[in-house]
Amino acid sequence: MSPLLEVMGLNVTFRTRDGDVHAVRDLTFRLGRGETLGIVGESGSGKSTAALAILGLLAKNARVTGSVKAAGQELLSLRERDLAHVRGSVIAYVPQDPLSSLNPAFTVGWQVAETIWTRREMSKEAAHRRAVELLEAVGIPRAAEQARRFPHELSGGMRQRVVIAIAMANDPDVIIADEPTTALDVTIQAQVLEALRSARELTGASMILITHDLGIVAGLADRVMVMYAGKPVEAGPVDDIFFRSRMPYTLGLLGSLPRLDGVGYARLRPIPGAPPSLVKLPPGCPFVPRCPVVIGRCAEEEPTLRLAAPEHSSACHRSRELAAGVPLFGTADPAPPAPQTLPAVDDRPIIGVTDLVKHYPLTSGRLARRKVGNVHAVCGVSLELRERETLGLVGESGCGKSTTARSILQLLPATSGSVRFGDQELTTQTRRQLRALRQHVQVVFQDPMASLDPRIPVGEIVAEPLRVHERWDRRTGPARVAELFRLVGLNPEHRNRYPHEFSGGQRQRVGIARALALEPKVLVLDEPVSALDVSVQAGVVNLLEDLQDRLGLSYLFIAHDLSVIRHICDRVAVMYLGKLVETGTRSQVYDAPSHPYTQALLSAVPVPDPQVERQRRRILLTGDVPSATSPPSGCRFRTRCWKAQGICATEEPVLADRGQGHPVACHFAEKAAVLPGPRR
Amino acid sequence: MPEPAPGITPPTPALTLVTDAIQDPAVESRSQFRLALERFAHHRLALAGLVVFLLLVLLSTLGSVFWQYSYSTITSDFATGPSPQHPFGTDLIGHDLFAQVMEAEATSVKTAALVALIATTIGTVIGAIAGYYGKLADALLMRFTDLILAVPLLAVLLVLANKLSKQAGSWFWIALILGLLLWTNLARQVRGAFLSLREREFVEAEHAIGASDLRIVFRHMIPNAIGSIVVTATLTVALALLIEAVLSFLGLGIQPPEVSLGSLVSSGQDAATSLPWLFFFPSGFLVVTILSINFIGDGLRDALDPTQRATR
Numbered sequence: 001m002s003p004l005l006e007v008m009g010l011n012v013t014f015r016t017r018d019g020d021v022h023a024v025r026d027l028t029f030r031l032g033r034g035e036t037l038g039i040v041g042e043s044g045s046g047k048s049t050a051a052l053a054i055l056g057l058l059a060k061n062a063r064v065t066g067s068v069k070a071a072g073q074e075l076l077s078l079r080e081r082d083l084a085h086v087r088g089s090v091i092a093y094v095p096q097d098p099l100s101s102l103n104p105a106f107t108v109g110w111q112v113a114e115t116i117w118t119r120r121e122m123s124k125e126a127a128h129r130r131a132v133e134l135l136e137a138v139g140i141p142r143a144a145e146q147a148r149r150f151p152h153e154l155s156g157g158m159r160q161r162v163v164i165a166i167a168m169a170n171d172p173d174v175i176i177a178d179e180p181t182t183a184l185d186v187t188i189q190a191q192v193l194e195a196l197r198s199a200r201e202l203t204g205a206s207m208i209l210i211t212h213d214l215g216i217v218a219g220l221a222d223r224v225m226v227m228y229a230g231k232p233v234e235a236g237p238v239d240d241i242f243f244r245s246r247m248p249y250t251l252g253l254l255g256s257l258p259r260l261d262g263v264g265y266a267r268l269r270p271i272p273g274a275p276p277s278l279v280k281l282p283p284g285c286p287f288v289p290r291c292p293v294v295i296g297r298c299a300e301e302e303p304t305l306r307l308a309a310p311e312h313s314s315a316c317h318r319s320r321e322l323a324a325g326v327p328l329f330g331t332a333d334p335a336p337p338a339p340q341t342l343p344a345v346d347d348r349p350i351i352g353v354t355d356l357v358k359h360y361p362l363t364s365g366r367l368a369r370r371k372v373g374n375v376h377a378v379c380g381v382s383l384e385l386r387e388r389e390t391l392g393l394v395g396e397s398g399c400g401k402s403t404t405a406r407s408i409l410q411l412l413p414a415t416s417g418s419v420r421f422g423d424q425e426l427t428t429q430t431r432r433q434l435r436a437l438r439q440h441v442q443v444v445f446q447d448p449m450a451s452l453d454p455r456i457p458v459g460e461i462v463a464e465p466l467r468v469h470e471r472w473d474r475r476t477g478p479a480r481v482a483e484l485f486r487l488v489g490l491n492p493e494h495r496n497r498y499p500h501e502f503s504g505g506q507r508q509r510v511g512i513a514r515a516l517a518l519e520p521k522v523l524v525l526d527e528p529v530s531a532l533d534v535s536v537q538a539g540v541v542n543l544l545e546d547l548q549d550r551l552g553l554s555y556l557f558i559a560h561d562l563s564v565i566r567h568i569c570d571r572v573a574v575m576y577l578g579k580l581v582e583t584g585t586r587s588q589v590y591d592a593p594s595h596p597y598t599q600a601l602l603s604a605v606p607v608p609d610p611q612v613e614r615q616r617r618r619i620l621l622t623g624d625v626p627s628a629t630s631p632p633s634g635c636r637f638r639t640r641c642w643k644a645q646g647i648c649a650t651e652e653p654v655l656a657d658r659g660q661g662h663p664v665a666c667h668f669a670e671k672a673a674v675l676p677g678p679r680r
Numbered sequence: 681m682p683e684p685a686p687g688i689t690p691p692t693p694a695l696t697l698v699t700d701a702i703q704d705p706a707v708e709s710r711s712q713f714r715l716a717l718e719r720f721a722h723h724r725l726a727l728a729g730l731v732v733f734l735l736l737v738l739l740s741t742l743g744s745v746f747w748q749y750s751y752s753t754i755t756s757d758f759a760t761g762p763s764p765q766h767p768f769g770t771d772l773i774g775h776d777l778f779a780q781v782m783e784a785e786a787t788s789v790k791t792a793a794l795v796a797l798i799a800t801t802i803g804t805v806i807g808a809i810a811g812y813y814g815k816l817a818d819a820l821l822m823r824f825t826d827l828i829l830a831v832p833l834l835a836v837l838l839v840l841a842n843k844l845s846k847q848a849g850s851w852f853w854i855a856l857i858l859g860l861l862l863w864t865n866l867a868r869q870v871r872g873a874f875l876s877l878r879e880r881e882f883v884e885a886e887h888a889i890g891a892s893d894l895r896i897v898f899r900h901m902i903p904n905a906i907g908s909i910v911v912t913a914t915l916t917v918a919l920a921l922l923i924e925a926v927l928s929f930l931g932l933g934i935q936p937p938e939v940s941l942g943s944l945v946s947s948g949q950d951a952a953t954s955l956p957w958l959f960f961f962p963s964g965f966l967v968v969t970i971l972s973i974n975f976i977g978d979g980l981r982d983a984l985d986p987t988q989r990a991t992r
Contacts, residue, residue, distance in 0.1 A: 411887055438890040451881035455903045465889045514885070 003030035010066035038221030046230035092167035098159035109147025157188035185396035190604035215606025219613035229286035236312030246314035256538035258567035270539035274503035349384035356417035392569030446527035448507035459495025505536035584662030726979020743782030751783035795920035798859025803866025811874025873905035907984030
């Protein structure tokens, strides 16, 4: 039987001013009936371009060659009208951004129904009924009611499920989901992935799942294809890819990932360098500059995808030699010598936060602004950060973790509460006093491009704090900047370059160098690695760990990625809707989570291990995070909690130890092991 | 930990760190300014505009210094057509028109340049304060901007021309008045740019370092808004030239004995049919000057804002 979808030698080239960009090169794969293929790659690897090329949706400056056959029919030579018929009824597409793919002018129910009645002989009433059924199938509660809403009235996770319902509407043979959960929070991601699973079951469709998240692939895919620099570099059954990889890049990716279940190396193994530019690819394997096992042939001849084992092909000249489990990538550098010179750790907190509250006024009107309410962003958070400790503050978007960070940094005035550095109260300082204190508490932001002034060379950016604090000296200044560059692993000779000339990971290093310029005691790290590709992220995480050891820094590490938090933090505080729900040491929070929210959060994170994923049972939360303008009474989590009872609505649970050994804010706190224990 | 497979050498650890961080970016080191300059150089129309404009300025400066007649000299030739002696001809009184056009060009350009300077300074300061501080400052300053926008230019000049009948004719006063009224567009642009820059993380990073407001505004925000400032300033020059010409044409602008392109066009239009050179030379210079500046402005816009690619 012929495969459902057959792609042969697909090439996509974009004409740009800088030259031809070879976004996809020689992509070949087959998709069988009922099969799920995961396409994995970092940003710029060509995975989304490939999907759009298959669907014939690329912009006009793209040149597409090769062959795409769906059920025996060649798609690349089809006219637009015939192609439109194929899209939707044969191949359905779930794009990354559900807000821009839904029409804001129509209700979501109408948009699902429209897809049905344009393709089939069906009355509009019947189509609407079917639309509501589909919305129910993807897990939208009260579907009939929600169907009458407009896209902007729904949350991101709801919208993505509507898009999945549209994709299911005409019983397609293939569903292509392109990063369907990238913009979503982890508990919402779990809901959407569940919706994708049911879409797959109900339609019996094959699926192509495009993602950068190896955990998602491990849980959903039957086969995996890894792409690098526009080319597939490895393809095979999911277990082969994860446990018996034959390609250094895949091995590197797996080694560079911190894992939620704590399995793996004590220190991450980053892949050196950054993905290549697709404009002028040198001959030979594009992975050569980053590969630890290069031989002479690699730079001359680009390897093609060849069978390395049954059903498992790899594009590496040395794939036969690469047995499973070789630690190809070293730990990047030897662990630095233990810092004996540092003074003994003081037990008193270096940063103390008590009952921090931050409300934003909601106003309306332009000329005379009236206050119409408050956004309760942070409501009574108390934290303690001790010397040389890393405290992780974790929560989903909108939970107030960044607002907490900015209030601690005095970038936002707190509504009430106290923030102390040592024994100095920060909230009552004058601007001038605060300026001096800022030297001790510095910050690294999430987006390394946005946090560097694009008009100033990086050397000047790093020197900026010294100049501001009049610690710049014409003789010693440049040496200090060079020292800071070396400290974060940058070449001091590059100090005259501009931020846009660096890769994401390097830019983040510049940001870290700037934060270190004043020799601070505390660094507030606000999602410092979440904008980086996984292979680069590991290098920055290692750098942060080394710097802490060498300089005796204390970190307040804010992130939504629970795996990174587990890897780097000593203590963890979990935040939900402006409040802390659970705090404790890393092992207390991860091995014995006692708040239902922590448990749900941990259970929702995918682990890059297909065996673990198959055995896991998920706690699926219903609904979305309530609005911070009118948070629920009592316990804020009760609207999504499966344990909620009468008392939860009337009495707010305080953050206290209830026999779990660490503070939990839940009336029904109970330890539960959510994560699978170490397997091997 | 498993042993490495035969034939595979584990990397030297120290080397890995070095290559990780110090990998050369493929791009050669080019500053944003250089990039903008290159883009501008690729914009043919803008380059032509720049060349023409510089030639005009050079010609008018040299012309008024080296030409045998001054713009106020009254020669013995009345109303003669272009000739080697008088390349642009003479007017009814006997002024050499070439000398007059050169002088007028110089007056018009320096008036327009002063207008742009005043308007840019006021507009940038007001826009910057409104955009940086927001809230009350923003509301007050922007309402004031709306107010200025509503002031009828002609009425103001009519009144002032009466009041300051002696000085009002001089190019300096005209430039001052126009400059005080033409900054509104720029203020709005700068405010918009600052409102978005204020929220950018690199500005927040400056606050976290403890930098002063002045430093943040002058070292970080204005350089990042310089694109729209320069473009608007350039286009203000063209606008000022045009408005000055209109005012002088109506008799409200530069008064005799000073001459501007507008006043020359005005006095030449009566004789447009009988002595066409009196009309065509000054108006031709006016049109070419304004066009060249507009082309420069277009080129700058494309060069400084790479997201707004020209679709010409």
